[in-house]
Amino acid sequence: MGLRFSTLLVLLYFIYGFVVISSNKDEYDPTIKTMEEFSGYPIHEPDFQDSLSSLSVETESLQRQIDELATLSDTPAPSVTRVLYTEKDVLARRYIKNLMSLSGLSVKEDAVGNIFGRWDGYESELAPVSSGSHIDAIPYSGKYDGVVGVLGAIEAINVLKRSGFKPKRSLEVIMFTSEEPTRFGISCLGSRLLAGSEELAQLLKKTVDGQNISFSNAARLAGYEDNEALSSVFLKKGSYSAFIELHIEQGPILEEEATSIGVVTAIAAPASIKVDFEGNGGHAGAALMPTRNDAGLAAAELALAVEKHVLDSGSIDTVGTVGILELHPGAINSIPSKSHLEIDTRDIDEKRRNEVIEKIKESALSISKKRGVKLSEFKIVNQDPPALSDDEIIKATESSCKELNLSYKKMISRAYHDSLFMARISPMGMIFIPCYKGYSHKPEEFSAIEDIGNGVRVLALTLAKLSMS
Numbered sequence: 389m390g391l392r393f394s395t396l397l398v399l400l401y402f403i404y405g406f407v408v409i410s411s412n413k414d415e416y417d418p419t420i421k422t423m424e425e426f427s428g429y430p431i432h433e434p435d436f437q438d439s440l441s442s443l444s445v446e447t448e449s450l451q452r453q454i455d456e457l458a459t460l461s462d463t464p465a466p467s468v469t470r471v472l473y474t475e476k477d478v479l480a481r482r483y484i485k486n487l488m489s490l491s492g493l494s495v496k497e498d499a500v501g502n503i504f505g506r507w508d509g510y511e512s513e514l515a516p517v518s519s520g521s522h523i524d525a526i527p528y529s530g531k532y533d534g535v536v537g538v539l540g541a542i543e544a545i546n547v548l549k550r551s552g553f554k555p556k557r558s559l560e561v562i563m564f565t566s567e568e569p570t571r572f573g574i575s576c577l578g579s580r581l582l583a584g585s586e587e588l589a590q591l592l593k594k595t596v597d598g599q600n601i602s603f604s605n606a607a608r609l610a611g612y613e614d615n616e617a618l619s620s621v622f623l624k625k626g627s628y629s630a631f632i633e634l635h636i637e638q639g640p641i642l643e644e645e646a647t648s649i650g651v652v653t654a655i656a657a658p659a660s661i662k663v664d665f666e667g668n669g670g671h672a673g674a675a676l677m678p679t680r681n682d683a684g685l686a687a688a689e690l691a692l693a694v695e696k697h698v699l700d701s702g703s704i705d706t707v708g709t710v711g712i713l714e715l716h717p718g719a720i721n722s723i724p725s726k727s728h729l730e731i732d733t734r735d736i737d738e739k740r741r742n743e744v745i746e747k748i749k750e751s752a753l754s755i756s757k758k759r760g761v762k763l764s765e766f767k768i769v770n771q772d773p774p775a776l777s778d779d780e781i782i783k784a785t786e787s788s789c790k791e792l793n794l795s796y797k798k799m800i801s802r803a804y805h806d807s808l809f810m811a812r813i814s815p816m817g818m819i820f821i822p823c824y825k826g827y828s829h830k831p832e833e834f835s836a837i838e839d840i841g842n843g844v845r846v847l848a849l850t851l852a853k854l855s856m857s
């Protein structure tokens with residue numbers, strides 16, 4: 389053996405794209421150790437190369453599961469509508485629990501229906517590594533948002549099981565309750581609670597939906613009887629050694645650049661603000677211009693001020709939107725006496741975003757003064773901090789991409805996800821896959837099964853690495 393064999397090995401390493409080759413045998417190399425454990429074979433046997441090719445995703449059954457889950461919808465295909473605690477949501481939850489059981493995971497649910505499926509590691513006393521996403525869908529949306537990260541995580545576990553991998557830390561799949569704010573106006577309800585939001589636990593006691601059904605009743609009707617003690621949902625910081633979410637990009641970059649994987653480095657966080665102006669109104673003909681205090685014009689001026697302050701931040705990552713602007717009484721011949729704006733502003737830099745909010749507030753005050761209208765409300769509805777991905781998780785994901793010979797780029801997530809809240813209690817990372825034209829939240833949402841399969845393989849390998857660390 390000797391020389392010829394090691395030359396062959398080095399060649400194999402190059403062909404299969406392994407970047408880490410340590411010539412110093414004494415040097416501890418976690419990558420190699422991981423791969424050794426992972427492959428189930430000693431690393432210096434030729435069989436070793438099979439370990440990566442054995443990371444095969446059963447794409448046909450994964451696509452079938454995505455399609456089956458999409459039929460649990462309150463609107464006709466191709467649209468999907470699946471709202472928290474509705475009959476279809478309950479059926480979809482059953483579907484997920486069933487798949488978890490079929491994969492040999494032990495399934496558990498908390499008081500609001502966050503679902504956990506665990507594969508015990510051989511050092512199961514260590515904090516587990518987890519992965520997951522959501523399956524609720526806003527009205528008339530698509531079948532990939534969230535779903536890819538839940539079904540994909542279960543398939544990633546299957547991939548690892550088929551390859552013969554044995555995790556050291558336990559691996560866990562999480563399906564989060566209500567990432568979308570559709571029913572109760574609260575986004576990331578499940579993950580926010582998991583992260584220990586006492587504020588949300590209190591709020592939920594008095595929250596009702598559009599039909600005046602209380603959160604607690606809706607949960608009870610869906611089979612979650614013990615939802616009074618919401619603090620039972622809280623998890624301690626350190627409950628997981630890592631959390632990683634697979635998700636469609638919901639933007640066009642990966643597809644445009646023909647890149648397989650996005651490694652998320654930070655998640656921008658939204659703040660939302662509600663503003664009300666009040667003036668005297670009046671007749672559109674009779675009231676002369678100098679005497680007016682037009683609440684509509686105050687709103688228009690504030691909308692432009694939002695744009696200005698956002699642009700003044702100097703960063704492409706700062707964005708702001710006035711998505712709602714309502715005028716009262718809303719008649720062509722009546723000067724608006726009331727106006728209502730809802731402003732969404734986001735950034736990956738919390739300080740910069742909060743400065744924008746401060747400037748918007750100053751503008752609202754100065755506009756109200758200048759125009760003689762009353763600023764009857766300026767309310768910051770929520771102001772979540774952005775989150776940075778964990779360096780070790782980023783590195784593990786990058787090296788998984790390299791080892792699988794998949795192109796990748798580092799990018800930020802401009803949409804928020806359950807990961808934003810998991811970052812409060814665990815090191816966090818995200819894996820993006822391309823989606824058609826960046827479409828999301830509409831029926832045209834689409835990701836090719838090849839891209840989903842790539843995402844699942846990267847997830848599987850990353851979970852394997854993180855499990856051994």
Ligand SMILES: *[C@@H]1O[C@H](CO)[C@@H](O)[C@H](O)[C@H]1NC(C)=O
Nearest residue numbers: 402403404405792793794795
């Ligand atoms: C790696 O990817 C490149 C580009 O897609 C391809 O040309 C090459 O054959 C791949 N190598 C292996 C070992 O799969």
Ligand SMILES: *[C@@H]1O[C@H](CO)[C@@H](O)[C@H](O)[C@H]1NC(C)=O
Nearest residue numbers: 596597598599600601602605
């Ligand atoms: C909503 O329900 C509560 C309690 O059942 C009731 O007191 C209240 O009047 C209802 N509100 C509306 C707007 O129907």
Ligand SMILES: [Zn+2]
Nearest residue numbers: 533534567805
């Ligand atoms: Zn989502």
